[in-house]
Amino acid sequence: MDIKALFSPSRMSFDLQAKTKEAVIEELIELLYKDGKLSDKEKFKKAVMKREEEFSTGIGMGIAIPHGKDSSVLEPCVVFGVSKKGIDFDSMDGEPAYIFFLIAVPENADDTHLHVLSFISRKLMHEDVRKKLYNAESFEDVISAFEEK
Amino acid sequence: MKKIVAVTSCPTGIAHTYMAAEALQMAAKELGVEIKVETRGSVGAENEITADDLKQAHAVILACDTKIDEDRFQGLPIVRASVKDAIKDPKGLITKAMSMEKKDYVDKVFEAKKEAKEKATGVYKHLMTGVSYMIPFVVAGGILIAISFAFGIKAFEQKGTLAAALMDIGGGSAFYLMVPILAGFIAFSIADRPGLVPGMIGGLLANKLGAGFLGGIVAGFAAGYLVAWLKKTIKLPKTMEGLMPVLILPVLSTLIIGLGMIYVVGEPVAALNKAMTEWLKSMSSGSAVLLGIILGLMMAFDMGGPVNKAAYTFAVSTLAAGQPSTIMAAVMAAGMTPPLGLALATLIAKDKFTTEEREAGKAAFFLGISFITEGAIPFAAADPLRVIPSIMIGSAVTSVLSILFKCTLAVPHGGIFVLPIPNAVGNLLLYAVAIAIGTVVTALIVSILKPKKV
Numbered sequence: 185m186d187i188k189a190l191f192s193p194s195r196m197s198f199d200l201q202a203k204t205k206e207a208v209i210e211e212l213i214e215l216l217y218k219d220g221k222l223s224d225k226e227k228f229k230k231a232v233m234k235r236e237e238e239f240s241t242g243i244g245m246g247i248a249i250p251h252g253k254d255s256s257v258l259e260p261c262v263v264f265g266v267s268k269k270g271i272d273f274d275s276m277d278g279e280p281a282y283i284f285f286l287i288a289v290p291e292n293a294d295d296t297h298l299h300v301l302s303f304i305s306r307k308l309m310h311e312d313v314r315k316k317l318y319n320a321e322s323f324e325d326v327i328s329a330f331e332e333k
Numbered sequence: 334m335k336k337i338v339a340v341t342s343c344p345t346g347i348a349h350t351y352m353a354a355e356a357l358q359m360a361a362k363e364l365g366v367e368i369k370v371e372t373r374g375s376v377g378a379e380n381e382i383t384a385d386d387l388k389q390a391h392a393v394i395l396a397c398d399t400k401i402d403e404d405r406f407q408g409l410p411i412v413r414a415s416v417k418d419a420i421k422d423p424k425g426l427i428t429k430a431m432s433m434e435k436k437d438y439v440d441k442v443f444e445a446k447k448e449a450k451e452k453a454t455g456v457y458k459h460l461m462t463g464v465s466y467m468i469p470f471v472v473a474g475g476i477l478i479a480i481s482f483a484f485g486i487k488a489f490e491q492k493g494t495l496a497a498a499l500m501d502i503g504g505g506s507a508f509y510l511m512v513p514i515l516a517g518f519i520a521f522s523i524a525d526r527p528g529l530v531p532g533m534i535g536g537l538l539a540n541k542l543g544a545g546f547l548g549g550i551v552a553g554f555a556a557g558y559l560v561a562w563l564k565k566t567i568k569l570p571k572t573m574e575g576l577m578p579v580l581i582l583p584v585l586s587t588l589i590i591g592l593g594m595i596y597v598v599g600e601p602v603a604a605l606n607k608a609m610t611e612w613l614k615s616m617s618s619g620s621a622v623l624l625g626i627i628l629g630l631m632m633a634f635d636m637g638g639p640v641n642k643a644a645y646t647f648a649v650s651t652l653a654a655g656q657p658s659t660i661m662a663a664v665m666a667a668g669m670t671p672p673l674g675l676a677l678a679t680l681i682a683k684d685k686f687t688t689e690e691r692e693a694g695k696a697a698f699f700l701g702i703s704f705i706t707e708g709a710i711p712f713a714a715a716d717p718l719r720v721i722p723s724i725m726i727g728s729a730v731t732s733v734l735s736i737l738f739k740c741t742l743a744v745p746h747g748g749i750f751v752l753p754i755p756n757a758v759g760n761l762l763l764y765a766v767a768i769a770i771g772t773v774v775t776a777l778i779v780s781i782l783k784p785k786k787v
Contacts, residue, residue: 235345238344239417241348241349243349243352243420244420244421249348251345251347251348253345253347253375276417276420276421277421287347287348289347289375293375295376298347298374298375298376299376301347301348301351302347302348302350302351302372302374302376303351305347305348305349305350305351305352305355306351306352306354306355307355308352309352309355309356309359309420310355310359
């Protein structure tokens with residue numbers, strides 16, 4: 185499982201500044217856009233917000249995984265972000281979210297990438313993985329959190 | 334160990350589907366429950382639930398926010414939840430699934446019956462509504478008449494005796510209401526409460542005019558559609574709307590249906606009714622055999638569906654005169670042999686049925702002796718091409734034998750429980766023989782046709 189392919193040091197922030205749900209989504213999208221993975225950031229934001237309207241992707245346990253599937257995405261990738269203070273994300277458990285994964289998928293993503301994403305989603309349900317992500321300070325830390333058994 | 338199967342699915346199919354799956358798996362591990370989770374995400378279905386899994390499964394958890402095909406889980410208790418619930422409280426879902434009872438066979442049969450009822454539409458549904466309200470009247474009347482016969486077939490002719498009283502209750506009253514109730518509730522099914530009045534009155538007129546069952550059905554449908562049409566067509570000022578249900582609809586519809594029955598429908602239908610009865614009476618053994626075959630095939634063909642009910646309703650109509658009927662006897666026998674024959678087959682050809690089916694065989698036996706043909710449905714559903722022809726042949730054999738043996742039945746229902754009532758069944762011994770032969774024939778054909786289970 186090649187997790188590295190989906191992440192990149194340039195798409196990670198270990199100190200997110202945003203204080204609200206929408207702001208943090210914008211901050212994450214900005215990283216994605218700067219890295220050249222988006223053709224239209226407004227359009228992608230719309231897709232992500234629309235998904236949030238269905239129900240919040242704040243899955244509780246301090247984690248949020250906003251995601252969008254949209255034609256404005258150039259290749260499937262993930263933005264990783266940590267907020268030290270925590271952000272109210274309308275999470276299922278009512279607690280603030282600290283760890284963010286913004287997942288961007290193009291309209292016709294191939295299965296390999298989707299498999300990696302499903303693998304990551306599953307991993308997030310495990311507490312030890314979450315702990316490592318909390319304390320992650322580098323690209324390598326994030327990758328190793330997922331790769332370790 | 335109990336096993337749970339689950340399906341998770343979310344609209345985007347990227348993240349939640351898998352998180353829910355993982356959450357369920359983790360919770361199951363903790364609770365010591367075996368689980369298999371099928372994920373239906375954007376990559377399609379993964380870790381798919383197989384027929385084997387279903388066999389071992391105790392219950393199903395559907396954590397789905399999208400529509401999925403649930404047919405394959407038929408018969409298993411289902412816990413429905415959203416993906417969110419599965420992520421938030423996977424343990425709760427599993428505990429709930431574990432506490433659910435696997436429905437047993439008899440429940441399944443009744444559920445299938447109910448489902449068929451709900452699915453029924455249009456003309457068939459209206460007719461069935463009428464028939465279902467009428468049946469208890471026929472059963473009450475029929476059994477009381479049968480008890481009267483127990484005092485001797487002509488005992489009721491003696492005025493002031495209990496036999497005469499029973500005949501008056503059963504034949505004179507319960508049977509008298511049969512056609513009005515049928516017509517009334519056909520109309521009720523079509524046009525709701527306002528349909529009841531013209532329907533019942535039309536049915537009663539059909540009785541009086543000698544148009545019987547057929548006349549009742551005509552009256553019921555005519556009344557129902559007439560009222561529905563009147564309701565739509567008559568527009569009253571707001572202040573007078575209250576008059577519609579209490580005055581205008583009942584009077585107008587009853588007038589039209591009543592006159593229609595007397596001047597238009599009554600005579601020809603009465604003639605038709607008479608001709609049919611005559612034909613039944615005059616049947617030579619040749620055409621009796623043909624009729625027996627047809628009725629037998631019909632009873633087994635869809636096990637409680639419209640074809641079966643058509644044959645049954647026809648048979649009930651032959652009882653309306655209050656006389657024991659050979660047709661009724663043939664039809665009841667033919668409706669009993671499918672489940673009975675399958676029950677027997679699970680005993681003589683054990684290796685051709687699954688453990689579950691062998692268990693179901695016992696239940697089928699009881700449904701069979703109670704004249705609940707639907708007891709054969711689960712077997713037929715599992716293997717229709719082999720089972721349905723077998724039970725049709727068995728039923729046809731029973732039906733023909735019953736007619737040839739001149740067996741008669743004075744009641745419309747009851748299965749084996751009416752047999753001990755003296756004179757309820759004419760030619761009791763041979764009737765039992767006819768049923769037994771049909772059962773054996775069904776069992777043998779099924780056993781020969783079905784392949785061995787490995």
